[in-house]
Amino acid sequence: MTATEEVPAQLTDRLRQGHARLRDIGWEANPREPGITKMTNAIRCGRWDGDHIILEVLMEHLPRLRVAQYEGGRAALTEERALEYLATTTVTADDLEAAFGPRWPTVVSLVRSYARKPAVEVQEQASVLSERPGLLWATELHERDMQALLDGPETASGRAVMAAIVPKLRGPRHRAPAPVPEEDRRLREAYEAVEAALPRTVYASCRAAGGWAMPDEVTDQVPDIELVRSALQAAITAEAGQHLITADQYAALTAPLAGTPTPAPATEGDAEDNDLEDPEEEDFSLLESVQALLTYHPDYTDGRMELVVRRVSYEGEDPGGYEEIEDGDIFHETLTTPSGTSAGALEAGKAEAVELLRSHGLRLWDARWCEEGDYAIYNDTKPLTDDRI
Numbered sequence: 093m094t095a096t097e098e099v100p101a102q103l104t105d106r107l108r109q110g111h112a113r114l115r116d117i118g119w120e121a122n123p124r125e126p127g128i129t130k131m132t133n134a135i136r137c138g139r140w141d142g143d144h145i146i147l148e149v150l151m152e153h154l155p156r157l158r159v160a161q162y163e164g165g166r167a168a169l170t171e172e173r174a175l176e177y178l179a180t181t182t183v184t185a186d187d188l189e190a191a192f193g194p195r196w197p198t199v200v201s202l203v204r205s206y207a208r209k210p211a212v213e214v215q216e217q218a219s220v221l222s223e224r225p226g227l228l229w230a231t232e233l234h235e236r237d238m239q240a241l242l243d244g245p246e247t248a249s250g251r252a253v254m255a256a257i258v259p260k261l262r263g264p265r266h267r268a269p270a271p272v273p274e275e276d277r278r279l280r281e282a283y284e285a286v287e288a289a290l291p292r293t294v295y296a297s298c299r300a301a302g303g304w305a306m307p308d309e310v311t312d313q314v315p316d317i318e319l320v321r322s323a324l325q326a327a328i329t330a331e332a333g334q335h336l337i338t339a340d341q342y343a344a345l346t347a348p349l350a351g352t353p354t355p356a357p358a359t360e361g362d363a364e365d366n367d368l369e370d371p372e373e374e375d376f377s378l379l380e381s382v383q384a385l386l387t388y389h390p391d392y393t394d395g396r397m398e399l400v401v402r403r404v405s406y407e408g409e410d411p412g413g414y415e416e417i418e419d420g421d422i423f424h425e426t427l428t429t430p431s432g433t434s435a436g437a438l439e440a441g442k443a444e445a446v447e448l449l450r451s452h453g454l455r456l457w458d459a460r461w462c463e464e465g466d467y468a469i470y471n472d473t474k475p476l477t478d479d480r481i
Contacts, residue, residue, distance in 0.1 A: 096185060096197055103150075103183040106143045110134035111178035114171075131159070131174050142207030145304045146200055150183065150191055153297045157187060191297040193290065198331040199298065201475065206305040206324060211313040214306065218316035221323060221348060226276035231283055231322040279326070279348070282341035286329045289336035295329065302328045323348035350458055381405075381472045382422065383414070384456065386445050388431045388438065389467040397427040397441045399448055401473065423452065438469070449473060 113134045136144040150157045159177050188196040221227055287295055302325030311317050330337075330345035337345075385400040403420030425448050429441045442461070449455055454473040461469040 099197065099200055100183045100185050100188060103143055103147055104181070106135055106147060107178045107181055107183070110136075111175055114175060114178065131178070134178070142200070142204035142305065145203055145207060145301060146188075147183070148304065149297050149300050150187055152300065153191055153293055154187055157181060157183070190293065192301070193294045193332045195332050195334060198475070199301065199328055202324075202328055202331060203301050203305045207307065209306065209310065211310045214310050214314045214317070214320055217320050217323075217349070218314050221319040222316050224273070224276065224319075224348065226273050227279075227319055227348060228322055230276040230279040231326045275344075275347070278340075278344045282337065282344040283326060283329070285337050285341050286333040286345065290329065290333045294332055298328045298332050299325050302326075381414075382454070382474075383470050384445060384449060384454075384473050385464070385468055385470045386441055386461070387468045388433065388441055390431045390433075393426050393431075395431050397429045397431050397444075399425045399427060399445045401449070401452070401454070433467070 110131070111134075114131070132144060132148055135147055151159055159173065185196075188200070192199040290298070303321055305324060306317070306321070314320065326345045327349045330342050334342050381404055383402055383404045385402065386397060387400070388397045401422040401424075403417040403422065404414040405417055427441060427444045427448070429444050430437065432438075446456065453475060455475075457472040457474055461471045464470055
């Protein structure tokens with residue numbers, strides 16, 4: 093079974109688990125109220141692995157997979173309808189492509205990663221993004237919306253956005269916005285380009301997936317969560333539309349999230365049944381990843397650098413606190429780049445390592461390598477955003 097075949101099978105299995113939970117507790121839907129909350133909690137099955145987010149997007153945006161609530165606005169979701177949906181609905185690769193476009197495996201991976209990201213890492217990203225006051229304008233607001241804010245918002249949320257953004261974008265004595273930073277203007281143009289290029293269902297699905305990707309406990313703990321959410325929505329739409337926009341536009345959309353490594357997606361495993369209204373909080377202390385280790389000791393492998401790709405587990409928040417997984421080596425490659433400690437030698441080794449990873453269907457999480465001892469550096473990897481995922 094290929095990776096692209098595994099995802100719809102896992103999502104379908106999540107529906108079956110939700111069916112078992114609702115059936116076992118003898119849930120009775122209130123005929124006067126939608127039962128979607130308990131239904132989606134059942135789909136979660138106590139795990140924040142992002143599958144429930146993808147399923148909720150599918151249930152809202154694809155007619156074939158919609159449940160009664162979405163078909164009839166406020167129509168009640170009966171117990172029979174919920175159990176039938178969970179027990180008989182099958183998610184297919186075609187469903188995922190209809191919702192997220194042909195690059196859906198990358199979107200699913202990104203959503204799963206952020207559904208597992210602990211609050212401390214999201215806070216770090218929010219702190220970095222707070223230095224870009226135009227980010228929300230660039231990703232969320234058209235010029236006409238900005239002008240409406242300047243003219244006076246009528247809603248509480250509008251007033252909050254104006255208070256947070258407009259003073260930073262206009263001069264202190266002028267009604268009109270001050271010049272927008274060039275990077276934010278490029279981001280705005282890239283966002284408009286991908287919005288115009290993507291089919292409406294795909295664009296709406298990507299926006300929804302990015303908006304829902306982080307658990308409530310993370311959202312509640314991070315003050316500037318909207319900055320991270322906006323950046324994530326931009327990155328997800330970029331991944332979905334990379335084949336429809338220019339390389340510069342793709343780079344502009346993914347740039348806000350660059351610089352902070354993302355945890356590897358959660359692996360499937362058994363989870364204890366928890367109260368339906370209060371799923372058990374996940375333990376984020378142990379995550380697995382695929383690591384690329386580049387060694388460049390002058391006397392190593394006849395004076396040439398070596399790339400080792402292996403599975404590791406991270407404990408705690410220390411990026412250097414990892415352990416190799418037993419029998420976790422994936423491949424070793426001796427590079428043609430001569431060993432050396434100069435900046436030029438390291439850059440040449442990194443460049444060759446990137447090409448070798450690409451040949452195996454991998455790429456680096458980001459451009460930041462971590463040092464290990466005096467003669468090695470390492471970085472995490474993720475699948476290439478192409479057909480080899």
